[in-house]
Amino acid sequence: MKIWKILSPKVLTEEERPDNITTDTQAKVKVTRVLLTDEELRSFNGSAKLKYPVIPGRFAVGIVGETGTGCVSVEKNTRVYIHDVTPCGKCAQCAAGDTDSCADIQVAGTNRNGYLRDFVVAEESELSPLPASVSDEEALFIGVVSVCENVIGRLGVTKGMHVAVIGAGETGNILSQLLIYHQAVPILIDADDEKLAVAAQCGIYYTLKADGSLAENINRITGGRSVSGSVYCSFCGLSPDLPFEITAPGGTVVYAGFTFPEITAQLKTALDKRLTLTAVTNDYSNNAAAINLLVNKAVNFAPFRLQKRPVADLAQIFASETQKMEKGIRVNYSILNMI
Ligand SMILES: [Zn+2]
Structure with missing residues (x-):
């Protein structure tokens, strides 16, 4: 699969990497849209002080293409939000089953790899199926x-x-x-x-x-x-x-x-x-409650007039948007079309 990776500040590369389901509770998701925020721009220009290399992209939606035999909540063609924060699975709280209180929350694109890639393999517990009434654009704001x-x-x-x-x-x-x-x-x-x-x-x-x-x-x-x-x-x-x-x-x-x-x-x-x-900050997310608020149309996103851009232009988008940001011009969120 294809990944977009920041090797070091302002150095973006594209790579091919094989990635397949390894457990029967995993699903392989085709990433369709990623939200581009100022956080991704700070990862690119180095001001976020991350550990490089990193795959950026915190908020993403996609369509399930393949599931392990043990998956029960998603199936082929389920439209999903891929969770932006996930429990570490290793700390004392996680070991005791209290993943909501995880002491080392993993954040996509920050302390673990993000979603600027064509496919993501994830545990089905890290995927939220999307109701038909919630658009991809709205779902990108679940986090x-x-x-x-x-x-x-x-x-x-x-x-x-x-x-x-x-x-x-x-x-x-x-x-x-x-x-x-x-x-x-x-x-x-x-x-x-x-x-x-x-x-x-x-x-x-x-x-x-x-x-x-x-x-x-x-x-x-x-x-x-x-x-x-x-x-x-x-x-x-x-x-x-x-x-x-x-x-x-x-x-x-x-x-x-x-x-x-x-x-x-x-x-x-x-x-x-x-x-x-x-x-x-990166508290454990209540994605189910957030989806419910979107179903109830508690937020009107239309005035944001989110620009949609093809991922093929990513290098150019990163360069021009970080330049704006460095000049002190606040940049608006936009949507990267991954297909
Ligand atoms: Zn934990």
Whole structure:
């Protein structure tokens, strides 16, 4: 099978490698689409500080082509989401059967190989069959939806709760839509007008520009109570101590993302306000709950206008997109067509 591998920063190769089912609970999946995010670009340009070589590609969907004799949940032609995080199977928690609490979660494209390849051989427990009502494009966001649901759980969201979401990229946008679905009131903040406009098209009611009037605008929306929870989205480009200024005393601040850049924050305000600081990153995914939310159309992806590009152009896409990113231009997610 064909794989796209990053040998070292900015060196991409294509290789042929045989890969066949080795146990009767495995299935061989033809990869059809992969989501290209800024994480893949950081793997390519070296800023993610990974161990190379690595096959990038965290989020993928495909069609089962072949199954072992012991497979019960998938069969030939089942359309599936290939799990982006999987338990290690080796740590004490995994050995005790509690894979949800795995101490060494394996993340596709990061500490294990990702899905930029034409076929993936995986245990069927690492594949989620997709309902017909969930499109491939929606299914590529199952991992993102799952992370956002973990954030919502961590915030202890209640009906009518005001939550500031800092960063209107894909994660902040999807999180805000899910907060609305859970009957909370998100206030989405960014410096980028274009991202805020997309958010408004997605049905997010309160979008605020990160400028000198931010605190005043939040006070107006919350009736002077400010927000009881804030979420800072990784790589949003805004100050990491902004949540301390806008969160009410005793509130919760969640830092969320797949990886974090080197950041420093001045803690005094957070300590004076007795804020709870926590992070959600590569937690164990609840893919079934995420699929259910997509079936219920809890997230509107249409305004993202995701560009579809052929994998044959990958080298050129990596080069041009990382160049944009290095210039400080935020890049949008796109979809790689693998067939
Ligand atoms: Zn484990």
